[in-house]
Amino acid sequence: MKIKNYEIDNFCSSSNMNTPAILIYGEDYGLKNERVSLITKNYLNNSKNIIDLDVKSIISDPEILTTELKSISLLADKKVVRIRDANDKISSIIENNIFFNPKECLLILISESLSPRSKLRLIFEKHKEAVIIPCYSDDAKNIINIIDNIFKKENIKIDINAKKLLASYLGVDRLVTKSEIEKAILYSGKTKELSINDVSSFLIDQAAINIDKLYDLTLTGHIKQAYKVISKLQNEGIPAIQILRSFTRQLQNLYNIKQNILLKNDINFVIDNFKPPIYFKRKDNIRSQILKWSFSMIQDALKLLENAEINCKKARSSPNIITKHTIINISLLLKKAH
Template identity: 25%
Template sequence: MAQKKAGEVDAFLSRPDFSYPVILLYGPDPGLVSERAHTIAKQSGVDASDPFASVTLAADDLEKDIGRLYDEALTVSMFGGKRLIRIRGAGNGKALGEAVVDLSARKLEGAILIIEAGELKKNSGLRLGVERAKYALALPCYQDEARALDRMIDEELNRSGLQIDREGRDELKSRLGANRLASRGEVEKLCVYAYGTDKITAADVAVIVGDVSADAVEEAIDAAISGAVKKLPALIERLTDAGTPVYQLQQTLLRTIQQLQAMRESVERNGEPVARVIERRRPHFKRKPALETALGAWPLEALSRTGRRIEADILKSRKENQMALTITRQMMLSIAVEAALHRRR
């Protein structure tokens, strides 16, 4: 079976073995998957800027026209040498999975095929097919979060000739999120800010590095519960582009609705003012207006019903993993619409 353990992937990346012309990378962090795919592509020797030698395809498009993949994989390069084909956004699509299995059974002489996928279960057709194929290799992209973050931070600091004190490093790591590329971008931004200084401190981090892991998620959740319908789609898109896990949105939304339900009981059954109930929770000042709006608008019965619906949608998205993002997006938008209706009553 052609597969590497998660702990063996870094060693493979240092010296990729292209005797496996089909390479599948998968894992929950799309930023990490993309970064590692880029490393492999760079070491393939193929000029990524040459449109005759390199092409990037979307998995969703290939599901509609799988013949395109065969055309690209079996076409001989016009000027000799190998061609590089990268597929992004792969999942449990049947057409793509079957095509990759077929191409992996033969040794592609003129092409290197790199496939970037999200989290794939052990029984996923794409993952099983690659693991069992003779000329393909599966690379799971997981990481020890603490060690991986330290390594990435050190890479960027060394590149910039900077150092960071212990408090600064701890503060920085606490603000970095699940997406590898987004986190690296924050560290790069910090290095530019601190250029010319002797050492980066926690104060520097607080000034320039946003909380990648929480701020954007909370902003989207607050838009949903307060009825900011027009604002919400762009916030969801920003999160998905940054690779925020769908489960993080789901769990934060469910937890917020449950908190609102508990607070609404104090309003309806104990007659407490909305402002006093919110103040007792001591939310961050940025979240306070949205929470006050939501608590003042949602009836207790509607919050209970919405909580049950979120739980059902979470279960549905786990059963239909490839539809998880669509299910979650529709769920959040419908909650925002209902919140807007409650505000008008």
């Protein structure tokens, strides 16, 4: 069952979802994660009764999914079962389970872009109760609305030209968009005002340039040079969380670039038209990363970054050491793959 675009946000925010399963698919990694988190939170009413399954396990033993859907904990009245990277290989297994899924359990599938002929997509579109939600990159109008809504909430004033400049760098990924807007809010300081010069300044901030350099060196296998750059950043007082989150945004961008190449089959066109725009001196590095890093490797690196941020926030942790170890481990992913 399809949901109209203007109804999606209300559906995701509802605590009364009368559906056995939801398929969330598309090219916007951040928007997919945002909607999965929102749906899960509202359905479970903040409980943590969540089971994550992978496609390989389901293919090798379909009963795993059936068992998880039918078994409800005595300590919780609802349950969410999530399957990431869902594809047509498990379409028949999913179809068989949707019809018998109990009301106390919600099945959520997260997938990449699916063609109109996709078996999995057709199952959800034709089903009377199962829901399908597309997640495509925000257009110019949506980006402006997101900026306006967040700035209004934070009482930030921005002139029209500054807003247009900021919007031109956003849109490829919802998580990246919101993260960049949060940076703009911090940059506004106590005045809570942003001019076009302010926006220009933080977009080319030197710390960001050095983090870009760190990222490029790490993902192209130059670990010794990367170690020198991260030491320099830390000596300059750049917080570990800022480095980790910048790395996360960069990897999400790489993930989206690779997805766009699959759709358009033109690497140069995708790189030249990507948002936020890629600085011309970095384009060769990005091309190299596209060839060397698979989707699964990017996801593994994102998981390392997620765990690193969690560990950095723990009492008595050493954020700088954690960050250095994480950068090394990300570089080792590339070494192991080649």
